[in-house]
Amino acid sequence: MPRPFSPKVVTANDLIEGDVIYMARNGSWVRDMCMAWLIEDEAEANTQLARATDEPGIAVGPYLADAAAGPTGPIPTHFREAFRATGPSNRFHGKQTQQSAPEAVANV
């Protein structure tokens, strides 16, 4: 039996900044994971990934990352995505310097 589909977010890096970006429900790109679109349907996820891949002017290297529903939006389920959503642990740089980011990974 195929494994059940686990919810995903479409994520990539921004072309100019290199910063981690996520696709929002309206198809735009956002910097905070909690504002990302948590896609629960496999066909939809693949459609949105294909669309992202067709937008090379903004998003570099888009892929589908596992995520779960958190209190204020999607949260990562793997530590790599948790680091991408916050920034490095040795220096207070990257997304964690912005207000909403730490909350997004509070339960990971």
Add this chain to the structure above:
Amino acid sequence: MYDYNNFDESFVRNRVAQFREQVGRRISGALTEDEFKPLRLMNGVYLQLHAYMLRVAIPYGSLNPNQMRQLAMIGERWDKGYGHWTTRQNIQYNWPRLSDIPDMLDALADVGMHAIQTSGNTIRNVTADHFAGAAADEVEDPRPTAELLRQWSTDHPEFQFLPRKFKLAVTGSKADRAVTKAHDIGIRIVKNAAGEIGYQILVGGGLGRTPVVGQVLKDFLPREDLLPYVEAVVSVYNTLGRRDNKYKARIKITTMENGIEAIHDLVEARFAQLRPLFSGVDQEHFANIAADFKAPEFKTASLDGYHAARDADPIFRSWSDTNVDDHRADGYGIVTISMKAHGATPGDASADQMRVLADLAEEFGHGDIRISHEQNVIFPHVHRSDLPAIFAALRAHGMATANAGLISDIIACPGMDYCALATARSIPVAQEIAERFDALKIEHDIGHLQIKISGCINACGHHHLGHIGILGLDRAGVENYQITLGGDAGPDTVIGKRAGPGFAYDQIVPAIERLVHAYLELREDEGETFIDAYRRLGEAPFKAALYPEEDKTNAA
């Protein structure tokens, strides 16, 4: 030091201008990422977890003070005010914007630096002994040889699309501080029975997922044969190396699959073809390069102040014992400036620290600065009478930690805090080990002990060569750390052995602590280092310390 001539200058400037156009075309949408990626990699630009990364070559780890100041300026203006020294004597900037990188490269070109061939399947930055020109045990300064190889390999038309990356290292000392046996080609400057200086050529060394110790391909190569011979080796590899499987593409695998004898025969045949094409111009050029590396005028001065400072200040005494090595000139020392303050990120230097280092090197260090593969900064030529002043300045800027060669002098790759390839973090593990042993106040009692940490199997942190190696992996979605024991980066180069099952993130520091306490119990006396005790006793007592529960089970 070697200064760029007009040819170097115009080549680097043209390359920056070309890359500026390429970046412009990527931003305008004229180039896709697939088209742009090989172009950016040829210019040292990676895309990592949180941002782009620019890797700048520091040929054989040598910098002058103006270059150091420019690295500080670049870090401050286009990055977050710091840079990171790497295990291949490069500097990496972790936060540049793509659109700023051409300006950063222009600023590098202003001081004779670039990021060319710091990535991609080409011959990478040529590294060398960081004590070059200063070590007491040196046959010859390896930098002129390294510079000749740098010029030969830069933009070499035949070697821009090798099966895989290719790394050269040169040492002029038996002590081999350049880890030549872990390189695709290792070059050791040696003297033969007739007293002539030439090269021993090693091939097929490397770490990564398949660690291999390099083998001798040529025991003594006359100096004038160096370029045609190295060209023959790379040429044979370029033909034979496997392009079908990335994990079998390095020359270490080519050598294992074909055998060293077959490689030797092919290289000799190719060398016979190439040798007549080298007219000797390269040797005239080598002589000119060597003249650029002549030793500074060493001074003589009284050591009274130095001895008085040692007597008066135990902290200075400890630092000058630990971080200053013997120099070939009377009264001089080689200073290792620790970029490993307890709890700091190994190898990070702030722009302020870089400027202090530039000023100190200018005032006290004959303007010569080195970056070591151990991620520290070296002043190769310091008169001991100047050590108290240098120490005071370093101390005021967090760079006077007396830990060179000790347990907190850890090599750590960037790991999952930055690197897109990493499977676990390295830096916080290094930070916590350093802080723990600093808190225990036993670092100096433990003595020489090298811990090396990699955040993935590619082994940028040289974990295979650590007396204690730590490899961070992703085990079922959780960070897990494997320990290897008994590795050594010295002239014999020993690959460590995996001790057993890995440890969770919060268990790795306690595991290291058990291991070190076991060593302190087991050693014969204070003179027996960790690696000596390990070699004497074997792995069993150390494994028992790492896995006490298992030991009890076995006993029962």
